[in-house]
Amino acid sequence: MALSLMMQGKQKQFKTEIDKDFKKKIKPIKVQCIRVSAIHREERQKLLSTQRQKREALALEQSKRFRSGLTGIWDWFSGQKKKITEKNEIEIQKVEQRDRQDYQSLIQHQRKKRAWLQDKIDKLKDRYEKQLLDIGVCLEMEQYIEMNHEISKTSYSIKYEHEFSFE
Numbered sequence: 001m002a003l004s005l006m007m008q009g010k011q012k013q014f015k016t017e018i019d020k021d022f023k024k025k026i027k028p029i030k031v032q033c034i035r036v037s038a039i040h041r042e043e044r045q046k047l048l049s050t051q052r053q054k055r056e057a058l059a060l061e062q063s064k065r066f067r068s069g070l071t072g073i074w075d076w077f078s079g080q081k082k083k084i085t086e087k088n089e090i091e092i093q094k095v096e097q098r099d100r101q102d103y104q105s106l107i108q109h110q111r112k113k114r115a116w117l118q119d120k121i122d123k124l125k126d127r128y129e130k131q132l133l134d135i136g137v138c139l140e141m142e143q144y145i146e147m148n149h150e151i152s153k154t155s156y157s158i159k160y161e162h163e164f165s166f167e
Contacts, residue, residue: 018131
């Protein structure tokens, strides 16, 4: 039993050391994750801002295509205004589709950049969990050996008590 208590104390000591090592190694990776996330967020916001400015410039350009006054009435009457409106709508759809594709490609690119960090985290966690498992297995083996030792002592004493019974 003393061996088991001593092993439990050692196990706690090893676990504390493993925990400290894990925290020491994961901390810079977490800091790097925070930095990368901030950079990626800034890139996405910058892209959205640029896209918004381009759409506003396009809207201004498109509004200038319409004439005002009597010529505007003539354009409406002749169907020219409808053609300009349809052209503008098609142009807006293309711009929106391009913006969505640009945004999605940026996200995909950022995910690839972030994947190597996640891989480092996963490997570190796997190593940590394996070390904890190894400690647990060692303790279980010691307990098993001690238990077998106690059982063999008991069976030995029972065997010989039976032989030397004075009844």
